[in-house]
Amino acid sequence: MSVSRIALGAFLLSLATPAFAADDIIIGAIYPLTGNGAQVGLDAKAAYEVEADIINGTHPKIPMLMGEGGGLKNLGGAHIKLVFADSQGDPQKARAEAERLITQEHVVAIVGSYTSATAATISQVTDRYEIPYMSADNSSPSLNQRGLKWFFRTSPHDEMFSAAMFGFFKDIGAKTGKPVKSVALFYEDSIFGTDSSNVQRKLAGAAGLTVAADIKYRANSPSLSSEAQRLKAADADVILPSSYTSDALSIVRSMNEIAYKPKAIVAQAAGFQESGFLTGAGPLAEGILSRSSFAGDAIKARPAIVPVQELFKAKQNKSLNDNTSREITALQILADAINRSGTGKPADIRTALIATDVKGIDTIMPWVGVKFDETGQNIEGTPVIQQVKDGTYVTVWPFDVATTDAVWMK
Amino acid sequence: MTAELILQTLLSGLLMGLIYALVAAGLSLIFGLMDVVNFAHGELLMVAMFATLVLHNLLGLDPLLLLPIVAVLLFGVGMAIYRLLIARALSVTFNTGMVQIFVTFGLAIFIRGAAQFFFGGEFRSINNSWLANKTVALAGIYIPLPQLAASVVCLLAFALLLAISKTEFGRALEATREDREAVGLIGIDRDRIFAIGWGMGAAAVGVAGVMLANFYYISPQVGANFALIAYVTVALGGFGSLGGALIAGIVIGEVEALSALVLEPSLKQVGMFAIYLAVLMFRPRGLFGRL
Numbered sequence: 243m244s245v246s247r248i249a250l251g252a253f254l255l256s257l258a259t260p261a262f263a264a265d266d267i268i269i270g271a272i273y274p275l276t277g278n279g280a281q282v283g284l285d286a287k288a289a290y291e292v293e294a295d296i297i298n299g300t301h302p303k304i305p306m307l308m309g310e311g312g313g314l315k316n317l318g319g320a321h322i323k324l325v326f327a328d329s330q331g332d333p334q335k336a337r338a339e340a341e342r343l344i345t346q347e348h349v350v351a352i353v354g355s356y357t358s359a360t361a362a363t364i365s366q367v368t369d370r371y372e373i374p375y376m377s378a379d380n381s382s383p384s385l386n387q388r389g390l391k392w393f394f395r396t397s398p399h400d401e402m403f404s405a406a407m408f409g410f411f412k413d414i415g416a417k418t419g420k421p422v423k424s425v426a427l428f429y430e431d432s433i434f435g436t437d438s439s440n441v442q443r444k445l446a447g448a449a450g451l452t453v454a455a456d457i458k459y460r461a462n463s464p465s466l467s468s469e470a471q472r473l474k475a476a477d478a479d480v481i482l483p484s485s486y487t488s489d490a491l492s493i494v495r496s497m498n499e500i501a502y503k504p505k506a507i508v509a510q511a512a513g514f515q516e517s518g519f520l521t522g523a524g525p526l527a528e529g530i531l532s533r534s535s536f537a538g539d540a541i542k543a544r545p546a547i548v549p550v551q552e553l554f555k556a557k558q559n560k561s562l563n564d565n566t567s568r569e570i571t572a573l574q575i576l577a578d579a580i581n582r583s584g585t586g587k588p589a590d591i592r593t594a595l596i597a598t599d600v601k602g603i604d605t606i607m608p609w610v611g612v613k614f615d616e617t618g619q620n621i622e623g624t625p626v627i628q629q630v631k632d633g634t635y636v637t638v639w640p641f642d643v644a645t646t647d648a649v650w651m652k
Numbered sequence: 653m654t655a656e657l658i659l660q661t662l663l664s665g666l667l668m669g670l671i672y673a674l675v676a677a678g679l680s681l682i683f684g685l686m687d688v689v690n691f692a693h694g695e696l697l698m699v700a701m702f703a704t705l706v707l708h709n710l711l712g713l714d715p716l717l718l719l720p721i722v723a724v725l726l727f728g729v730g731m732a733i734y735r736l737l738i739a740r741a742l743s744v745t746f747n748t749g750m751v752q753i754f755v756t757f758g759l760a761i762f763i764r765g766a767a768q769f770f771f772g773g774e775f776r777s778i779n780n781s782w783l784a785n786k787t788v789a790l791a792g793i794y795i796p797l798p799q800l801a802a803s804v805v806c807l808l809a810f811a812l813l814l815a816i817s818k819t820e821f822g823r824a825l826e827a828t829r830e831d832r833e834a835v836g837l838i839g840i841d842r843d844r845i846f847a848i849g850w851g852m853g854a855a856a857v858g859v860a861g862v863m864l865a866n867f868y869y870i871s872p873q874v875g876a877n878f879a880l881i882a883y884v885t886v887a888l889g890g891f892g893s894l895g896g897a898l899i900a901g902i903v904i905g906e907v908e909a910l911s912a913l914v915l916e917p918s919l920k921q922v923g924m925f926a927i928y929l930a931v932l933m934f935r936p937r938g939l940f941g942r943l
Contacts, residue, residue: 276765276768276773277773277873278773278871278873279773280768280772280773280872281772281773281774281775282773283773284772284773431918457916457917458916458917458918459912459917459918459920460917460918460919460920460921462873462876462877463877463917463920464668464672464877464878464881465664465668465905465908465909467661467664467665467668467909468661468664468665468908468909468910468912468913468917468920469912469917471657471660471661471664471913472912472913472917475654475657487775487869488775488869488871488873491775491777491869492868492869495785495867498785498787499785499787499794499796499799499867500660500787500794500796501787501789501794516775517774518774518775518776518869519775521776521777521779522775522776522777522779522869523777524777524779524785525779525785526785
């Protein structure tokens with residue numbers, strides 16, 4: 243091929259690929275887009291695209307922060323442009339993708355990443371290259387305790403979530419006269435499950451509850467029947483599972499197979515909040531409780547939920563859940579900080595993130611607000627407890643934001 | 653630890669072990685016949701599960717009624733894989749081993765990708781089948797009906813496979829396995845035997861897939877959960893031995909269930925691999941291997 247033909251080819255290619263406007267702000271997003279977590283990743287992609295569209299677009303004004311559209315005002319109306327990368331749920335692939343996004347796609351920040359194991363490697367890379375990592379949905383408490391300077395997390399972590407669960411136990415016990423005396427820990431064997439169970443073990447001890455079973459199981463096992471039998475033998479007042487979707491489905495079925503109906507299940511969200519779990523488990527999911535950072539039914543307290551929900555449903559044909567709502571909020575908070583930075587440079591974005599002080603009413607979350615401590619953790623992300631009723635989660639605690647009463651130990 | 657708990661665990665192990673055995677039977681058959689390890693075996697299981705799901709939603713038929721349809725479908729898939737890919741890979745004259753590994757490995761990735769493309773990554777389940785989520789109690793032991801049905805079907809499938817091996821076709825299969833060059837001289841069409849062997853192997857895993865779909869989630873990755881165990885089962889039972897696959901499947905099911913009961917469940921595969929390593933050291937051809 244002659245040089246001129248190569249040049250012509252390059253020229254045609256440049257016509258075919260839309261050039262980014264000079265002032266576009268490029269943000270990377272790393273998720274499992276293939277593999278066992280693929281559906282979560284694809285839903286996350288849709289959530290970020292909806293939020294970017296809200297920030298950039300010409301929708302009717304949505305009553306929340308960055309909801310007026312028209313891009314980033316302080317940067318001359320610059321648009322948010324997202325670049326997605328596939329971690330396959332593998333920490334090493336996540337690390338490589340983070341490096342690629344930074345060095346080749348020139349992103350100014352990265353959002354991610356569903357599994358805590360991938361967040362651990364991504365946030366090491368972002369710290370080394372000095373760009374912000376915004377953790378939208380990773381819930382391991384250890385992530386912000388590693389002295390990283392560029393790590394920010396809008397979501398509550400499992401320590402805060404578990405504290406909420408034990409707060410719920412105390413309140414519901416006082417209200418119904420059926421207190422929790424024993425718990426069974428049931429958790430998968432990666433960073434999410436082990437971190438979550440460590441916190442729960444500590445909190446159970448502090449609350450004077452018996453840990454009747456402490457079961458660390460192998461993720462994606464073909465069979466969880468023996469594990470279900472151990473849970474049955476322990477028969478604790480409350481089972482506290484920390485599981486992704488596949489194992490959540492397996493364990494509720496395995497318990498049903500041996501005719502074991504636990505008095506109460508209070509899940510560390512994750513798989514239990516996925517629509518695949520709710521439809522797959524069907525009647526077996528009824529009555530299961532789960533912590534959540536999102537209260538989709540709290541539309542009176544958070545007026546932005548309805549219009550955002552409509553946009554998401556139109557795109558992905560399902561409702562917002564615990565994960566997708568947190569992803570939308572993470573990008574919203576990040577975009578606000580980029581706007582306030584005035585330059586779009588990573589160092590200025592970091593300064594703006596540190597100064598973040600957003601009220602809960604300006605988001606779709608039931609939180610008090612968003613304000614980061616020195617480790618980058620949002621200290622105002624207050625979780626809720628939800629329960630499956632007729633196939634969907636409804637909020638039952640804290641009692642002041644609850645939309646219905648919990649069915650407790652029936 | 654009560655007697656009931658132990659009995660219940662033994663039962664769960666047996667029921668799961670028979671499923672492992674049936675998944676492994678197809679793999680063993682193909683390997684025994686032509687020394688090709690099918691790395692796409694788990695994906696064939698997944699294809700069968702999705703086929704069950706789609707036909708169930710489309711025709712409204714119970715998975716049990718779909719059993720023959722999916723088995724025939726998978727038989728066709730197996731034959732097609734042999735004719736289109738494996739026959740060509742076998743005729744390669746350089747790096748034969750590598751080509752055979754990569755052709756089925758690549759096929760596995762392709763099938764998984766295609767499943768995700770067409771069905772998405774969502775976990776699906778069949779909740780309205782006759783047996784779904786049903787359990788009967790017998791003297792304090794609970795027997796989940798979908799697993800019980802799967803075990804019965806598994807034993808029937810093994811009986812059928814053994815019966816086939818006693819027929820003239822079965823003897824042709826055996827002869828081809830023993831000496832694939834010589835059979836041509838006595839008028840056996842080697843290619844046809846291999847194609848049917850692949851068809852039978854795929855149909856066996858297809859039957860396992862239908863029965864699994866009754867009580868297990870369906871997703872593009874689901875095959876991987878069972879594939880590793882299938883390879884261990886085949887190696888433990890002895891390559892090419894059907895009876896070996898049956899015994900090894902049950903052994904692995906029981907070892908897994910019992911180790912999850914007494915050890916930390918996250919270590920439950922340790923017992924299974926320990927047995928595998930022991931067999932590898934002291935009896936490399938497997939418990940019932942004839943090679």
